[in-house]
Amino acid sequence: MILSLLGGLFPREASAHAALISTEPAPNSRMEQGPEQIRLTFNEALEESVFYIHVLDQSGNKITSEEASMTQDRTAIVLKLPKLGEGLYVVSYHVISGDGHPVGGSYPITVGDPPASGEAAAAEAPHEHGIGSSGVDGLLQFIARGFWYAAMLSLTGWLFWRRSASIQRLPEAVSSRWTRMLQLFYLITLLFVVATHLESLLGGGGLSQLGNLLTRTGIGISWLVSLALSLLGFMLLTRRAWLDYTWAAALLLTKSLSGHAVTFSPEWASVLSDAVHLAAAALWVGGLFAAAVIYTKKRDEFTGFLAAFSRAALASIVVLTVSGIILVLLFLPDLTYIFDTQWGILLLIKLGLVLVVAGTGALLRYYMKKNNEQAVRSWYKVDFSAMLLILLAVGFLTYLSPAPPNQPLNWHEMGKTAHMTAVVTPNAPGTNSFAVTVWLPENTGAPKHVQMNVQYQPAAGNEEALAPIQIPLELQSGSKNEMKIAGFTAYSYAVQGPFLPLPGQCVLEVRIMDSNDDETVFKKEMKLY
Template sequence: MRKSALLAVCLLALAGWWPAQPAFAHAVLSAASPQQGSVVPAAPERVVLRFSENVQVVPGRSQVIGPDGKRISEGDPEITAEGLVIKVRPAERPLGTYLVSYRIISADSHPVSGAYTFSVGAPSENAPTAPVEEVAQSVQTATAVTKWLGYAGLSLALGPVLVLALWWPRRLSRAGPVRLARGGLALIAAATLAGLWLQAPASSGAGLFDVAPAELRQVLSSDFGLTLSARLALLAIAAALVGRLRRAAGGRPALLLAALTAGILVTWPLTGHPAAGPQAWLLIVADTAHLAAMSVWLGGLVALAVFLLRRAETRELRLILPAWSRWAAFAVYWLVAAGAIQALIQLGTLDALFSSTYGRLILLKTGLLAVVLAVAFVSRRLVQRGIAAATPARLRRAVGLELAITVLVLAASAVLVQTTTGRTVDVEAVAAQRSRGFVETLNSRLYAVQFEIFPATVGEYNTLHAFAYTPEGKPLKVLEWKVSVSLPAQGVEAIDAPVATVVDNQGLGAVTFPIAGDWQLSMTLRVSEIDQATVTTTVPVR
């Protein structure tokens, strides 16, 4: 009965496909440049993969590994008329075997993965293996620390500059605020240099100090590197101008510093989530306003706690504190408004606020900010009632508490900017859930076989669709398919799965999984009267 049903399926498939071109159930790699298993005289500048149907890129899952084991692909692939194009940089050791691995989504939403090798000059003794695709933990931690230092530097630089420009008493020495502002600028510069360095191992997947000169050159010539280089230049100019800033001493230094500050601030969103998100221009403006408001508020608190509340006289504080309170309130309004705009766009859905790591970090940051605002409300009441000017020590304690909590807010922000946004859908996971199938590519000395089992669940109705290729990537005619599945852990012996050749290199059949478990699949392909090879894999069935 099963053989009759299988024959009927095959006849229907042949009737449907003849004389038209075969309609694939999922995308298959139909051509590649360089070809699979080929030996080329020089390293290519790009790798081109052509599939049997339109595909969608899975970010971060397609790469080229050089003979030294380092990732040499530049960013994610581009979909062009030629196919999927992966740009590569020259490897440190160009001679040897290269590994190309890909993970894409086919037009029918099925995830498809595969890999192949080619060589430059001659094959390596050992072919490279794909490294862990995630950024090394040491690099992630160092990047978070670098982000935190950059935010702290912004606050330490902008707060004293604002105080010097608007409220600094002429009788007091300006040396302290100027040193603090320049220290903040130096901290930003150090964080920027560290960011340039860390981008190299983050891109290659290597360790914290495993960075080659070519990788640094690549970072510096990228949009990321050029933006941070511009930030360093603006920081140097700002450091030279800070010492010339005086209250009511003319508008030219102040206006120039304001323009420099705006230029420095905008480099953060240009190298982060906002530039890559929807409504990029709105996100860039909102993030710049968010950073400016944060720096004015926190930096102003530092200047108050360290300088004015300790040195200014009561009559001076009666003029300074109300004016600062209005500026702080204005900064907080912008901080909350700009943050809300970013959260609404980057989260995408209300569910992402609770289900995604990005959303939970926003909730944590919001909770900490609420505590800070509660303390700030107490401080504002002290200023409005005139108590703060008469007893500055009391206000200084409240400001110190605000600053202590904002250290945690900045830490949450440093982690948040590295986290995948809530609106970003993992297309691979969604496609896998929708397809509920199993897709894999297996290789032997005679062939590479790419196959899918759908839906890979308990029962008789699991369709197996397979495609065979030569090691060079060309379609390979199969004379006989032998497929069986077993579950040794449960004592289930091999169960044959009849598969018939449909069109030359394509096999179609049915697989039965009586119970759930990790089934061992064995597939033997006979490609001539005497040549055959067997490949095996594990198929999880739930």
């Protein structure tokens, strides 16, 4: 039931971690002559080994064997093009973001005025969606990561608690057997993660890119290091306490060096906070698991162990809270963004579960002081169940982007006497391309005036607002619009410039005045991150 509910919360696609913020030429653009290159710019640094841009003609064939290159700052990829003839082309791309998530997509561009039949053929060219995967594949990726985190935290936490007095009273054979079982569980879940993520990370490059993925990307290297540590663990663990702790720390640090933390500045602070966060989580998860082992194998030690675990769990919850707050502040430039993404919503759900854990811990301590063993056992089960839910939520959280990406605006309005379509790309603070098409009745003639304005809303607690920014649209002579509306004539306007200079909440306005001086006004609220 829980899997179904979470699957419904994230039904189609996960949010991409590196967002495409600029394309040259723009998607769906029509040009008289072909471009000299394709340039795709992203909002963060990319992995520099596994990436490509493919341009397909109307027959689905690549128009060049040249490979794309990456800019020095690793935020853009560029593909030089040969001279393109008239026709419809499909641009397909694939990159891996700095935190190890695949991002890809496809879009058409048109050169000249190809026949309609050619457009239909090219429209059937392959299209690659972004990260992730929808349906069963996507759910399998989330489940794999949830099990992987459960295995990693259970194993590393168990290695700490294994040295406690209560665990040492267990027969050595029992303690060693559970250690080996957790090691096997971790190895299997690691391979499960690799198996469910490998295809999407390789993209269209296929197995020919496997070597680059495993040896020249952060996520691939982390997989290899984790696999090596896992195999070494079968030879090294349970021999010395310091060796167990060192091994566990190395495993947690490897994870911290391959996720969200490495893509946010300052990197040292985010990686350190993430490692501390994982260590505190391991202390809590491992303790709950150790309590379950004691409950099944040496029940008379159960309450005594919970007394020691309760003190450590309180400290771990405090550390988890502090490190979690630090990570959120590092990941989000504005705390209000937490309500604008699936990552933020799921984080709030996780916070609610943590509050349940805190309340459960308080009740456990209360009933332990009252020597009510039956109540202690019942509330321990609640605590253990909350842990499973949190680990499941973590499986989703680690594959969602904390910061909300700005999506290109495609806005269409049907009015009584005028219709309008506006496209803003990339729809982010800075320089943007604005394209507006208006449709007026044929007997009305051309519009006297078409104006676009943006009005920024004042920030909370600030009564002062910027005056509206005028976006100076220019009439595009000879432009064609594929959308036909019976009885109406289309007029196209465009401009490029820094007319959306700031992040924040704003209202985009398009004002259309026809030849009779009648004005139609369309408004749309939007938020720039």
